[in-house]
Amino acid sequence: MKNIIIGTVLFAVALFLGASFGSFIYLKIFGSIESFNMATAVSLGWATGFLSMYYYFKKKWTLYIAIGAIILYSIPLVYAVAPIVSNKISHKDMKALVKKAIDEEDYQSVITYSNQMIDDGNPLGYHLLAKLNAEGFGVEKNFFKALAFYEKACDGGYVNSCALLALKYRNGDGVRKDLYKAEKLYEKACDGGAFDSCNMLASMYKSGTGVKQDIFKAVELERKACDNNSSLACYSLAINYKKGNGVRQDIHKAIELYQKACDNNLGLACTQLGLIYDNGEVVEKNSLKAIMQYEKACSGESIVPDANGCMILGLMHASGSEIVENKFKAKELFGRACDLQLAEGCEEYKILNELGY
Numbered sequence: 288m289k290n291i292i293i294g295t296v297l298f299a300v301a302l303f304l305g306a307s308f309g310s311f312i313y314l315k316i317f318g319s320i321e322s323f324n325m326a327t328a329v330s331l332g333w334a335t336g337f338l339s340m341y342y343y344f345k346k347k348w349t350l351y352i353a354i355g356a357i358i359l360y361s362i363p364l365v366y367a368v369a370p371i372v373s374n375k376i377s378h379k380d381m382k383a384l385v386k387k388a389i390d391e392e393d394y395q396s397v398i399t400y401s402n403q404m405i406d407d408g409n410p411l412g413y414h415l416l417a418k419l420n421a422e423g424f425g426v427e428k429n430f431f432k433a434l435a436f437y438e439k440a441c442d443g444g445y446v447n448s449c450a451l452l453a454l455k456y457r458n459g460d461g462v463r464k465d466l467y468k469a470e471k472l473y474e475k476a477c478d479g480g481a482f483d484s485c486n487m488l489a490s491m492y493k494s495g496t497g498v499k500q501d502i503f504k505a506v507e508l509e510r511k512a513c514d515n516n517s518s519l520a521c522y523s524l525a526i527n528y529k530k531g532n533g534v535r536q537d538i539h540k541a542i543e544l545y546q547k548a549c550d551n552n553l554g555l556a557c558t559q560l561g562l563i564y565d566n567g568e569v570v571e572k573n574s575l576k577a578i579m580q581y582e583k584a585c586s587g588e589s590i591v592p593d594a595n596g597c598m599i600l601g602l603m604h605a606s607g608s609e610i611v612e613n614k615f616k617a618k619e620l621f622g623r624a625c626d627l628q629l630a631e632g633c634e635e636y637k638i639l640n641e642l643g644y
Contacts, residue, residue: 376392385415394425410443417448430461441472446479453484457497466497475510485512493532502533504522513544518551518590525556538569549583554593557584561596585623594627601635614644 302599351569381400388396397415403567404412417436420429434455440448453472456465459476470491476484512520525544528537542563548556561580564573581603583589584596601620604613624632 317585325553360400381409382411392424398425408443410440410445410448413440413443414435414445414448417584436460441475444457444479446481446484448478449473449476449479450481450484450487453487457487457491466491472496477512482512482515482517483519485509485518486523489520489523492512506533513547516551518548518553518556521545521551522553522556522559525559538563542570549580552588552590554584554591554596557581557589558593558596558599561599565599570625578603578610585620592623592627593622594629594632597621597627598629598632598635605635614639614642618644 308458338571370471381404385397385400388394388400397419401412401415401419404410404415406412413436415431417440419425420436421433422428424596434452437448437452441452449472453469453476454460455462456472457469458464470488473484473488473491485508489505490496491498492508493505494500509520509524513524513557521544525541525548526532527534528544529541530536542560545556545560545563548553549560557580561577561584562568562581563570565577566572578600581596581600585600597620601617601624602608603610604620605617606612618636621632621636621639625636626632
């Protein structure tokens with residue numbers, strides 16, 4: 288009789304505790320406890336109750352009932368959690384979806400994906416919303432909203448937003464010019480891995496803009512960025528080695544850095560390499576290598592083609608200097624230089640056009 292009383296008490300206590308815990312879990316997932324949810328939640332109480340009986344009486348049928356009650360309790364949970372899991376999209380997949388939506392100019396989808404990113408704690412969502420508001424894509428153009436979203440993205444750790452904000456505060460673009468704030472934002476972006484920002488910060492130290500002039504600090508920042516494949520930083524560092532600014536003058540090191548920047552498709556660097564080979568500076572004059580560098584500087588291979596590379600190559604084709612004379616090719620190259628906002632290119636294009644080429 289004593290065993291039955293103890294077993295009954297254990298069963299009741301375990302049932303109460305199990306049912307309470309089951310209800311708490313359902314409340315967290317479903318937000319409320321309806322009659323169906325309550326009935327199913329109580330099944331966890333039955334499970335714990337029968338498990339206590341199995342523990343006390345060692346009767347297998349109590350274990351089977353407990354297992355059945357656990358299964359009964361778990362079924363609604365599976366249906367509740369499965370959609371949450373299946374709708375969770377990885378950052379990589381989300382970026383692919385965003386790129387596809389942007390390519391298709393489906394800006395409403397971009398807004399939807401951006402809000403999902405924000406909900407997932409990904410600051411890229413704020414950055415995307417900032418760009419949409421800045422350009423007026425899918426929403427009414429609103430610079431102040433864009434600025435607020437850039438601030439949130441930067442605060443959340445998306446350093447490309449910090450870099451954009453730094454540029455705005457440095458130039459006074461839509462905001463009150465604030466060089467101190469620009470410096471701090473560039474520093475945050477640089478430290479966070481936006482290495483072109485290290486180069487922008489270096490330019491401030493180099494010129495003493497908003498900070499105390501420090502050429503050695505500038506070189507240090509350029510080296511850090513160049514080591515992390517910032518082509519602009521490699522280009523700036525190459526100029527320092529060529530002129531001996533903040534470092535010992537070393538034309539061979541300059542060539543190495545120009546080459547690295549050119550290999551990373553910076554047109555300016557390719558043009559400088561071309562001039563070095565063309566003029567025979569320190570290295571032996573090599574017109575073929577020079578032409579190859581000018582062609583790369585002017586071509587679509589470059590992130591930003593260099594108008595001067597197009598112009599020099601155009602003059603070579605126009606005069607037949609070091610290359611077969613071809614006025615039609617020269618006109619095409621002058622036209623490209625003109626498109627890149629080089630006035631001399633426009634003038635030379637006009638001359639050849641009037642001559643019938």
